[in-house]
Structure formats: structure tokens, C-alpha cells
Amino acid sequence: MIEARGLTKRYGDKLAVDGLSFTVRPGMVTGFLGPNGAGKSTTMRMILGLDVPTSGTVTVNGRSYAEHARPLHEVGALLEARAVHPGRSARNHLLAMAATAGIRRARVEEVIDMVGLAEAADRRVGSFSLGMGQRVGIASALLADPDTLILDEPVNGLDPDGVRWIRILLKGLADEGRTVFLSSHLMSEMALTADHVIVVGRGRLLRDQSMAEFIAEASTNLVKVRSPQAAQLAALLGGAGVTIHNVAEDTLEVAGLTNEQIGTSAASAQITLYELTPAAASLEEAYMALTQDAVTYRSSVGPQVREFESAVTA
């Protein structure tokens, strides 16, 4: 369990993290989302005792990182910067870490197997691909069998196989009752991996809720209906509190009625339906809508955002 209370970090004039309070709970994967420069890495570094808060506190299992007698056994981390000596083999790197932390040698072989590095463990880490390097980083994080894992952009640059592998691994670790805290800009992947989201913008907390709630909140109550008798259906459904847009000859977008109500009305008037789809936002759409004002480094607005904006204002 990770608990931040009023966590704040100032670098000169820059307030990188601004009074963050949140709890990352065990038994689930929590996604940490936010635009570039929102303060995610700074927050993760403070959790790991690599940066000192200007004010506020952050604890892992009730104590700050520095107060733990055996911190590696409490929390394992994969941060963006790789800190592995390139001339060492993966096995020697893990053996050196294990020796320093008083971890038995057999555990090194266990984690090598867990991350699928058995074949390559004696090769120099410097010769590894990005994906293999990430596996070494994850093996290091898992070495002391910690209850809490913190991973900053673990899927960055990985191929689809590697991305899928990390997803399955993290979900499995959460199912074992561990706390898994993960940052990523890859929204489609985050949607598949995380059960809960914490969203920050300009150092501040924007959301702390379940993935399902976050997406549902951003979903419009539009229902897309396709019918060869679209005009007849529109006339039938029209009424107070109902808005209907004819988006194509055979397609309506209806707001103000549930798909059950539309289906029942259509059936009673013997109108044929080809499609009846409630519109659900994607995580990316929900995230974009929330963080639009919190983006520090913005490129021109992409077509995806425009599409969503017109969908919600239509």
C-alpha cells in the first residue's frame, strides 16, 4: 500500500508536485496517468526515497522508504533510466544485487526464469535489445519478492509480445495481492492492464477512481441506431428530452433514451434495426477530455480529439 498525503515537490520556481494525496491499494493494478511534465516520475522518485518532498509525506506499507530496514523487500521499482552496468551479464547484475541485499542465490535463478531471460542471462546487458533490458529491470524489481511494485513506463519501446507479457505479469502479481503502481502513456494498454487510475495534471490530482468509473463518466449517453427505416424511427422516438441526429441515411444518434427503450419502441412499430450501440468512451478519450487544460507541452490538436469534441457537443 502506498499513501501520499499533501505530497509536494518544488524545484526552484517550478511546482512539480502540488499537494498530492492518494492511496494505491494492494490486489490491483493502479495506472498513473498524466501529460508530460505532470509530476509522475517525481512522485515515483519520492515514493522510493530518491527525491525529498518539499512538504507532505509518502509512505509504503506505513513507513517512508528510508525508514524501512529492508526497503528492497518492501518495494521493487523499474524507473525509466536504466541503471545496469552494460559490461555485466544479466545474471551477474542480479547476483551482485542479491549479495548486497542479503537475498539467496536461488532467487536469482527464479526471477531469471520468471522474466524469460534463461537463454540470455550470461550475455552482456549492453548487447540487449530494449525489451530484454526491460526484462532485466523487471527481474531486479522482483528480486527481493516485494509486496509493492512501482514501474515507470515499463512498456516503452516494447514490441507487442513484450507489451502483452508485461500486462499478464503485472495482472498476475496484483492477483497475488501485491500493490502494482504503473505509469504509461500507452492508453490502449493501460485500459487493458489497470483496474484503477490516478490522473495528475500540472502536479495536481485530477482523478482517483476505478477504471470503469473513469471511462463511464466520460461516456456520453448517445446511442447509435442503424435502420433501413431511420426516418420513421426518428419520428417515433422524438419527444421531450430526446435529441436525434441523422448522421447518415440509415443511421441516427439518439440522446436521452436508453438502448432498451429504443429497441422496445422499434419493435412495437415493427421497425427493423440493423444496429443498436450505446456509445462508450475509450480510456484515451476520457483521458484527453480530462487533461486538455493540464497539458504543458501541447502539439496541435489531433484529429482524434476533434472527433471526440464534436461527438460530445453534437
Ligand SMILES: Nc1ncnc2c1ncn2[C@@H]1O[C@H](COP(=O)(O)OP(=O)(O)OP(=O)(O)O)[C@@H](O)[C@H]1O
Ligand atoms: N531535477 C529536476 N530539476 C528541475 N525540474 C525538474 C526536475 N525533475 C523534474 N522537474 C520538472 O518537474 C516537472 C515534473 O516532471 P516529471 O518528470 O515528474 O513529470 P512526468 O509526469 O514524469 O513527465 P513525463 O510523462 O514526461 O515523464 C517538469 O516540469 C520537470 O521539468
